[in-house]
Amino acid sequence: KQEVTQIPAALSVPEGENLVLNCSFTDSAIYNLQWFRQDPGKGLTSLLLIQSSQREQTSGRLNASLDKSSGRSTLYIAASQPGDSATYLCAVRRRQSTLTFGKGTMLLVSP
Amino acid sequence: DTAVSQTPKYLVTQMGNDKSIKCEQNLGHDTMYWYKQDSKKFLKIMFSYNNKELIINETVPNRFSPKSPDKAHLNLHINSLELGDSAVYFCASSPLQGGGLAYSTGELFFGEGSRLTVL
Numbered sequence: 001k002q003e004v005t006q007i008p009a010a011l012s013v014p015e016g017e018n019l020v021l022n023c024s025f026t027d028s029a030i031y032n033l034q035w036f037r038q039d040p041g042k043g044l045t046s047l048l049l050i051q052s053s054q055r056e057q058t059s060g061r062l063n064a065s066l067d068k069s070s071g072r073s074t075l076y077i078a079a080s081q082p083g084d085s086a087t088y089l090c091a092v093r094r095r096q097s098t099l100t101f102g103k104g105t106m107l108l109v110s111p
Numbered sequence: 112d113t114a115v116s117q118t119p120k121y122l123v124t125q126m127g128n129d130k131s132i133k134c135e136q137n138l139g140h141d142t143m144y145w146y147k148q149d150s151k152k153f154l155k156i157m158f159s160y161n162n163k164e165l166i167i168n169e170t171v172p173n174r175f176s177p178k179s180p181d182k183a184h185l186n187l188h189i190n191s192l193e194l195g196d197s198a199v200y201f202c203a204s205s206p207l208q209g210g211g212l213a214y215s216t217g218e219l220f221f222g223e224g225s226r227l228t229v230l
Contacts, residue, residue, distance in 0.1 A: 034218065043115075043201060043223040044154075087152070091219075098144065098167055099219060101154040 002027045006090055006102035013080055014110055021075040021105045023090030028071045034099065035064050035075050036089040044089065048075070080109045114138050115222040117202045123228045124192060131188045132225045134202030140220075142166075143185040145177060146201040148224070154201070160185050192229045199224045 003026045013019055023033070032051045036044040048057045048064040050073070056065040063076040077084060087106045091099040115136045124130055136143060145157040159167035163179040174190045189196060201224045206217040 036221075041224075044203075044219075044221040046218055046220060049218045089154070091154075098156045098159050098169075100156075103151070103153055 002030075002092060002094060002100045004090060004092055004100050004102035006088075006105050008105055009103070010106040010108075012108045012110065015080060015082060017080050017109075018076070018078050019080055019107070021077070021088050021090075021107070023073040023075070023102055025071045025073075025092045025100075027092075027094065028068050029094060030068060030092045031095045033064075033066055033073050033090065033092045035062075035073075036091065038087045038089060038104070040086075047088075077107075080107075082109050082111050085109050115202055115204055115220050117200075117222040117225050119225060120223065121226050121228075123230065125230055126192055126194060128192050129188070129190045130192060130227070131186055132200055132202075132227070133184070133186045134222060135184050136202075136204040136220070137183065138204055138206075138220060139183075140204035140206050140217075141182060142205050142217075143179065143182075144203040144205075144219070145185065145187050146203060146221075148199040148201060150198070157200075158185075158187075189227075192227075194229050197227055197229045199226045201225075 005024045007022045034049045035047040050057045050066045061078040066073045087104040089104045091101045117134045142161045144159045148154045157171045158177045160179045176188045179185045202222040203219045205219045
């Protein structure tokens with residue numbers, strides 16, 4: 001059974017800092033991995049999708065890496081802004097299966 | 112235009128009642144899902160439908176009955192509501208990739224959620 005763990009559970013940083021969110025999964029036979037953002041009282045917004053054959057994906061100030069063999073992914077946020085404050089969720093998909101989510105990292109970026 | 116929309120956004124009801132949550136996607140996706148997010152914010156899959164056909168039912172009580180009238184809609188009906196059903200229910204959709212595969216492997220797009228409170 002796939003389990004997804006995200007560390008830290010919560011993170012508070014001052015504006016402008018670069019930061020890294022971690023995601024680990026127990027079954028390395030994944031098809032892809034997706035990072036989401038969830039704002040309070042809102043749905044999930046897809047940030048980045050990494051296929052199992054890829055090592056990383058970039059979108060603006062976000063960079064996600066994937067090391068399938070070690071069961072890890074990181075989400076790097078450069079030059080953080082207060083608007084980045086949200087909960088970040090990592091989810092992995094095995095072939096012919098649905099997404100398994102981690103419990104998320106709650107990020108607070110203070111001005 | 113909202114890609115995945117669900118109604119109602121908030122639902123407060125008494126134990127024992129029956130209620131429905133509707134979901135529609137205008138992305139042309141083949142696969143739709145219902146997820147439940149509990150009080151600890153943990154997201155768990157409930158159902159997955161592909162072109163109106165049930166693909167995944169993750170040990171959800173049979174009081175929950177999804178219905179897909181067409182591939183753009185996936186509604187969730189809940190009978191005899193219990194206190195433990197209080198949660199936020201999210202609808203999602205994704206494209207089907209890899210021709211011939213029964214399961215979608217594409218990116219998921221979520222609705223804004225429906226917060227159900229059972230009193």
